[in-house]
Amino acid sequence: MPAVTGKLAAASLALALVAASASTASAQKKYDTGATDTEIKIGNIMPYSGPASAYGIIGRTEAAYFKKINEEGGINGRKINYISYDDAYSPPKTVEQARKLVESDEVLFIFNSLGTPPNSAIQKYMNSKKVPQLFVATGATKWNDPQNFPWTMGWQPNYQSETQIYAKWLLKNKPDAKIAVLYQNDDYGKDYLKGLKDGLGAKAASMIVIEESYETSEPTIDNHIVKLKSTGADVFMNITTPKFAAQAIKKNSEIGWKPLHFLNNVSASVGSVMKPAGFENGQDIISADYLKDVSDPAWNNDAGMKEFLAFMTKYFPEGDKLDKGTIVGFAVAQTVVQVLKQCGDNLTRENIMKEAANLKNFRTEALLPGIQINTGPNDFAPISQLQLEKFKGERWELFGDVISADAGG
Incomplete structure (x- = not known):
């Protein structure tokens, strides 16, 4: 009788081990739709x-x-x-x-x-x-x-942090700035604009002389640039996507408007914006970055x-x-x-x-x-740091320290 009991116990143990290994295997592999072993x-x-x-x-x-x-x-x-x-x-x-x-x-x-x-x-x-x-x-x-x-x-x-960083820089280095803002008329453009205003704080109302929006359906933004120049603004906050960013840089040059020019990071591409706009037209534009730039020999x-x-x-x-x-x-x-x-x-x-x-x-x-x-x-914001950069020659040159979004405003 004891021998039989021993066999039953061994069989039970074996079954338990099989069940345990099966559950371990299933615990190891869990899939939702779109995932398989391969x-x-x-x-x-x-x-x-x-x-x-x-x-x-x-x-x-x-x-x-x-x-x-x-x-x-x-x-x-x-x-x-x-x-x-x-x-x-x-x-x-x-x-x-x-x-x-x-x-x-x-x-x-x-x-x-x-x-x-x-x-x-x-x-x-x-x-x-x-x-x-x-x-x-x-x-x-x-x-x-x-x-x-x-x-x-x-x-x-995030966009608001970026323009808050520009605002802090302006308050420190050009507190009497007259700012003309061009922004895309959607959530993207408005987010950047809010960051700028938040960063300028109480001075936003006096420093921003015009807020001009454009639609992505417009073939060109030339008329908006002419309107911005007419205000006498000496700072241009350029919140545009690549096609319109290149147009703005070109038009500024054509009409001889030379404000201190800030270009949002999402259009600070040498290949798709600065080169098509003409390198000579983009000198000294300020932006911010978090990635290395191929054009930088550093x-x-x-x-x-x-x-x-x-x-x-x-x-x-x-x-x-x-x-x-x-x-x-x-x-x-x-x-x-x-x-x-x-x-x-x-x-x-x-x-x-x-x-x-x-x-x-x-x-x-x-x-x-x-x-x-x-x-x-x-915290669903993976990257929260940026460094300012200025366009020189045919590339962006970094300056200052890496700034965290929190420090930027």
């Missing part, structure tokens, strides 16, 4: 056409980077299936493409979709579906709202820049290395790869957001020295 399906929406088509190069760079990752074996053995659609920077089209990605293509999440109005149009939908809207390609402050929108997270420094022997250039040469040789969109796409793709690595075999949408909110002092070497990516459950 694939991670990522959706993206970019303006490959329309008024903001200059940004389309970001999506193409990301596609090239994921190709690189796949050729190197993928992430934890899984290949990335990157599906990117054009929305022409039109919010109704963005809604259509987001639904297609979530409901037809069944992606695990949508990554780095571009533009403030387009992302605003799908934010409630993405959160109601509980599908991550991760590292959106816009610096609007609204993306850092984990309490109300736990499935949406930004990536780049990075000639930098390991991170060498890594970026080697990637471009092999995987995206037709891409313009001088276009800021390429290094943006490279850096944000590296960030999402880090998140997926941290997820391991738990590729649920909930865990994607959990790990996106668990980045600690992460650096892609495309970032300027001293700038790190940090997130937390209550």
